[in-house]
Amino acid sequence: MWGKALLALAGASVLGGCAGAVNQLPHLDASNINLAQTEVASAGGPPLRHTVSDDEVLAVFRSATARIKPAATQVCIEMGVGVCAWRFVAQRDHSLNASAGLNGVVIINRGIAEYADNEEQVAMVIAHEIGHQSANHVVTGQRNQAIGALIGGVLLGAAGALASYRSPYSADITRSAVQSGSNIGGAIGRISFSKEQEREADYLSALILHRSHMDLDKARGFLVTMARASNHRETGMLDTHPAGPERLAAWDKAVAEIRASNGALPKRSN
Numbered sequence: 369m370w371g372k373a374l375l376a377l378a379g380a381s382v383l384g385g386c387a388g389a390v391n392q393l394p395h396l397d398a399s400n401i402n403l404a405q406t407e408v409a410s411a412g413g414p415p416l417r418h419t420v421s422d423d424e425v426l427a428v429f430r431s432a433t434a435r436i437k438p439a440a441t442q443v444c445i446e447m448g449v450g451v452c453a454w455r456f457v458a459q460r461d462h463s464l465n466a467s468a469g470l471n472g473v474v475i476i477n478r479g480i481a482e483y484a485d486n487e488e489q490v491a492m493v494i495a496h497e498i499g500h501q502s503a504n505h506v507v508t509g510q511r512n513q514a515i516g517a518l519i520g521g522v523l524l525g526a527a528g529a530l531a532s533y534r535s536p537y538s539a540d541i542t543r544s545a546v547q548s549g550s551n552i553g554g555a556i557g558r559i560s561f562s563k564e565q566e567r568e569a570d571y572l573s574a575l576i577l578h579r580s581h582m583d584l585d586k587a588r589g590f591l592v593t594m595a596r597a598s599n600h601r602e603t604g605m606l607d608t609h610p611a612g613p614e615r616l617a618a619w620d621k622a623v624a625e626i627r628a629s630n631g632a633l634p635k636r637s638n
């Protein structure tokens with residue numbers, strides 16, 4: 369009886385998103401979101417998937433990672449709260465998604481390379497997951513020990529199987545990792561970050577790209593692509609990532625702030 373009650377309560381706190389952002393994020397108002405909604409609506413229907421070979425997928429993942437890694441590492445060190453040793457895994461999954469797991473695992477689906485128009489867009493996604501790691505979202509999102517242990521067990525099992533492919537610090541992604549067909553993303557997909565944490569990961573992604581001297585406007589196009597791919601306008605409680613227009617509006621606010629501060633970290637939340 370006790371155990372059951374505790375589990376339900378703890379589960380509610382995880383899904384309720386009580387874990388917030390480490391840093392203060394720009395305020396969004398309705399007009400920002402309306403503008404983004406109009407932009408997404410006029411951008412057309414579902415985005416097109418490009419045909420890319422395994423070699424091309426790995427090449428763009430490697431190249432994008434190499435370009436952002438120095439700045440990403442610096443941002444992570446400045447944050448001082450997260451996991452800064454990352455293990456990159458390319459997953460043979462056509463869906464437009466990526467995830468961050470325990471122990472610095474960053475998983476990027478093949479679908480990201482298939483829908484991206486340029487390397488900046490791939491870099492934005494990788495930097496977003498690095499943002500979750502740098503702000504320690506994976507751990508704070510897992511405060512619930514019961515659920516944490518459950519997901520952690522699944523994840524460690526999958527990560528263990530991938531041990532020979534991953535290479536901390538080297539940003540190396542091997543062909544074998546793509547071909548492993550591992551279900552690791554399925555396990556990680558159940559980790560639910562709060563909306564604030566998602567916004568923070570996007571903010572840190574923009575910051576990392578800015579410091580990497582990458583074109584933020586080119587990267588931004590991927591948020592439009594993702595918004596076109598999703599049918600809903602508002603963020604649902606159980607979505608793994610926020611819905612498009614809101615995310616796009618928040619990105620623009622973040623980029624304006626980052627440019628104005630010349631790439632400084634925002635103030636802490638508390």
Ligand SMILES: [Zn+2]
Pocket residue numbers: 496500561566569608609
């Ligand atoms: Zn995220």
